[in-house]
Amino acid sequence: MAVYILMAIIAYAIGSVNFSIIFSKKFAGFDVREKGSGNAGTTNMLRSVGKGLAALTLICDILKGVVAILIAIGIGKIATEVKPEILVQIAGIFAIVGHTFPVYFGFKGGKGVATSLGILLLTNWQIGLICLVFAILIMALSRMVSLGSLMAAVLFPVLTIFITDNYIVPGNYIVFGIIMALIVIFNHRANIKRIYNGEENRLSFKK
Numbered sequence: 739m740a741v742y743i744l745m746a747i748i749a750y751a752i753g754s755v756n757f758s759i760i761f762s763k764k765f766a767g768f769d770v771r772e773k774g775s776g777n778a779g780t781t782n783m784l785r786s787v788g789k790g791l792a793a794l795t796l797i798c799d800i801l802k803g804v805v806a807i808l809i810a811i812g813i814g815k816i817a818t819e820v821k822p823e824i825l826v827q828i829a830g831i832f833a834i835v836g837h838t839f840p841v842y843f844g845f846k847g848g849k850g851v852a853t854s855l856g857i858l859l860l861t862n863w864q865i866g867l868i869c870l871v872f873a874i875l876i877m878a879l880s881r882m883v884s885l886g887s888l889m890a891a892v893l894f895p896v897l898t899i900f901i902t903d904n905y906i907v908p909g910n911y912i913v914f915g916i917i918m919a920l921i922v923i924f925n926h927r928a929n930i931k932r933i934y935n936g937e938e939n940r941l942s943f944k945k
Contacts, residue, residue, distance in 0.1 A: 741825070747832075748806070749810070750841070752806045753832065753836020753840070753850075754839075754840035755802065755836075757795045758799075758848060759847075766791070770783055770786055774786040795852075799853050800853065800859075802837065803856025803860065804857075807826055807857055807906070809829065810828070811906065813825055826861060826906070827913075830861065831914070831917055834853055838925055849922065854918060861906055862904050876889045881941045882941070884933065888930070891918070894919055898912045
């Protein structure tokens with residue numbers, strides 16, 4: 739049990755490093771949470787700061803998920819008394835929780851989509867790629883990042899039912915997929931309301 743708790747703390751600490759806040763303060767002179775949608779994530783960085791720092795934020799947030807999973811795998815190889823797939827799932831969940839409620843930034847963070855992508859791609863590259871392509875397709879058709887993210891989140895647990903191989907650590911990931919989806923949906927609750935009311939912001943591909 740102590741190993742699981744340690745993994746949760748490590749993953750939460752990693753997830754709490756919010757690059758959009760760090761980059762916006764250092765390079766743009768303001769906290770990205772004070773601009774646009776108020777969200778500390780890639781999309782708001784794109785709208786409030788620019789493409790370059792938005793791309794850098796995206797990469798770093800994806801890497802947070804990757805690093806958390808790799809640490810879980812490493813600990814699983816050392817602590818043979820624990821189940822490695824449970825460590826991986828704990829790492830993924832708490833990395834997202836850290837991104838959403840960062841201890842270093844007043845517990846006000848982002849929605850965890852990029853970090854979730856890193857987790858999905860490393861946990862199961864096949865599921866990760868399917869969700870990524872599906873999200874991009876929905877975003878391109880609707881011009882709503884939030885809708886693509888939500889639809890991909892819902893697709894993830896469904897795919898875990900049908901895809902049972904290619905996991906970096908073999909195990910049952912259905913419950914993990916459901917929890918991850920629920921976190922992303924919860925983080926997009928304001929977006930869901932705006933989508934329902936026809937008020938959600940749309941990307942402009944002409945800019």
